[in-house]
Amino acid sequence: MTAYPKMTAQERKAEYARVCKTFEEEKAKGLCLNMARGKPGKAQLDLVSDMFQLMQRPEDYVSDGIDVRNYGELSGLPAAKRLFAEILGCKPEQVFVGGNASLQLMYDTISKAYTHGLLHSERPWCKEPVVKWLCPAPGYDRHFKVTESFGFELITIPMTDEGPDMDAVEAAIQDPAVKGMWNVPKYSNPDGIIYSDATIRRIASMKPAAPDFLLMWDNAYCIHEFEGEYVEFPDILSACAAYGNADMVFEFASTSKVTLPGAGISCFACSEANMAYMERLLTVQVISFDKVNQQRHVLYLKDKAHTLELMRKHAAIMAPKFRCVVDALDREIAPLEIASWRRPKGGYFVSLNAMPGTAKRTLALCKEAGVTMTGAGATFPYGKDPEDSNIRIAPSLPPVEELEQAIDVLCTCLKMAALEKLGV
């Protein structure tokens, strides 16, 4: 097959007629498929359902002498802190174990900065004339929404193969109004990029003009490989501390995609000074989080090695789904030279860059044919992709048979939109 940009007008016209016919056939199937959000599939949820067989005996409700059913232990069960600390490579006393969602802890950290200020704030951020925020993009739409909802000015930082463009970051942080930055350092959403050691070093050693610069380190996919061996990652807390930036960083993680999304446990990790400050604010807000669920997770996951064993079972379910997506793109789209994509080895997404100016049209066509995808632009601040190019594919939820149909539709729609853009 000739690449679309190299076709003559006549060839393109003929190809467009062929692709439109396929589209009509696919549409006639009345499909209702969803590749919109990074939700685990049913087989993954079933994997962990024996969690609920635990905690049958009275002694299962006691952890380090603490009755987990009662109030107390604001910062979480010591055993749950040890579990997260081992996974993240930090110290248990740097870990605060919260409720069922790390996003809530992220929102709350920023909310506290806004209402009360952080440890090194001169004033709460609500008193600042303007707060600016660095958003490596493509990135996680919910991150961007959080900072947008507080009225911050979002600054797009381009992503490179090694993580955020650090020249752009280092230039931007000279401005004291720049108060923070989003990061997903391992298997970034949606690109699946792992930040390089050099990038992490540059981040940890930053000298922002704002004394209360907040490095949001969302390690949502830190143990989520679906292909190859587990990839070690550095402890960002000690990396920042080594450069005199101990209080700059808050790290986040959860078991949403280890056990159950919405019914797992989450944590933040930070310096001991930040921990003392946050606990003073949090103790006003909540007496304690759900320690029964924390205990259930401690008993079920046990330690890092045992948790990684479970992740290999998730990988066995996820890998064929990602292979199905990437193989279809390689087969159907690569020869046409109308899009590029990455081959992640972990995380929950495939990030595809369609021909500029065609992402919206592609996704509108997908919708018409019954395939729901993450909205065009969602991976950029304010939901606006300046190139109208990035498409986030989330293959985890549908079973492989459905995924095959959905990806065929996506390929057809990519072709139609590209041919229309090139002129038919």
Ligand SMILES: Cc1ncc(COP(=O)(O)O)c(C=O)c1O
């Ligand atoms: C980068 C990232 N962070 C956080 C979350 C949500 O995590 P939680 O369920 O712990 O709130 C997601 C979910 O897709 C995500 O992709």
